[in-house]
Amino acid sequence: MLKEQLPAFAHHPTPFYLYDLELLKKTLSSARAEAEQYGYHVHYALKANANAPILAEILQQGFGADCVSGNEVKRALEAGFTPDQVVFAGVGKSDAEINFALQANIFCFNCESTQELEVIQELAAAQGKVAQVALRINPNVDAYTHKHITTGLEENKFGINLWELESLLPKFAQWPNLQLIGLHFHIGSQITDLRAYENLCVRVNEIQQWFEEQGILFPHLNVGGGLGVNYQQPEEQPIPDFKEYFGIFNRLLDKREGQQVHFELGRALVAQAGTLITKVLYIKNGQKTNFAILDAGMTELMRPALYQAYHKIENLTSSLPEKTYDVVGPICESTDCFSKEVTLPETKRGDIMAIRTAGAYGEVMANHYNLRDTVQSFYLS
Ligand SMILES: Cc1ncc(COP(=O)(O)O)c(C=O)c1O
């Protein structure tokens, strides 16, 4: 597919992101169809990719928006999401961000500490508003994923710890400008062992039960996102198994009568639709393997340097016999390496490479280190 489309982009300077909007649409409709049969609400996590054409597709398919900063709330509203479709999580919401979201009348603040609740109460009172809030609880459930993208263990900074709940609840009596509407959980990202979600359901049920014993029944349960994608074989599994994912919650989550269940998927919706296209600048002899030095680096796609994440690399322009390369970028850091000992068709200066599954946490995490240019993006529809 990429090989055939490439001539249309031959005149664009590399590196650039190329998004397949057809695949994006198919992925979104698959997720929507599976979620809809249980009446589930899916909020797209903008942090994965907040490009306007991508948000337009997501909005069109009826998803809400999950934001983690004031600017993401702003971007979601500009893209056309209505305030009642917007949730706002984040462990360090600033006063300015809270004020902005209050003014915008967003649906819900997913609150991560008692201290944050106090501040929202104060700011909501000053604006004469009642803010809808959910408690983001740290459920101490292992996501069986990379430790740097685990969020639901007690050692992580996210959420309110279970042992704080008892002392927190009475405080709501002194917070007339907060309306407690739900519970929120998010245990981590790139989750491929779905037993993590089974464990999450068990824990949510226990926590919900505890609240009910205190006389509180929540209209909303938000179980977060985190569903992983197949980085190894993007061709074989371009669309994640949403049927199995939502099926787990349908089977195991104790949904009360009239209760709304919310999800916050980011990566699973957009990752496979994005590819980083880059050119080979030099082939240089190394001690063990040769280096293929690309014109894209950790500044365009940070995941390999940050989490030793794997992205499949393809040479789109060579069909010579195979050789082995360490594929690296031009940035002045030794961690600027996409992958070591990659088997590729013999690669030469000027070849075009595709770094796959880069639609989530790729372009949005790009930066200007070494005063790099802003990476461009193009869309196939
Ligand atoms: C609170 C919250 N919701 C949703 C997401 C989206 O996660 P993912 O892209 O893994 O689905 C994240 C990121 O991990 C998050 O922190």
Ligand SMILES: N[C@@H](CCCC[NH3+])C(=O)O
């Ligand atoms: N940015 C990370 C995941 C963090 C998700 C947000 N909590 C990644 O590239 O995999």
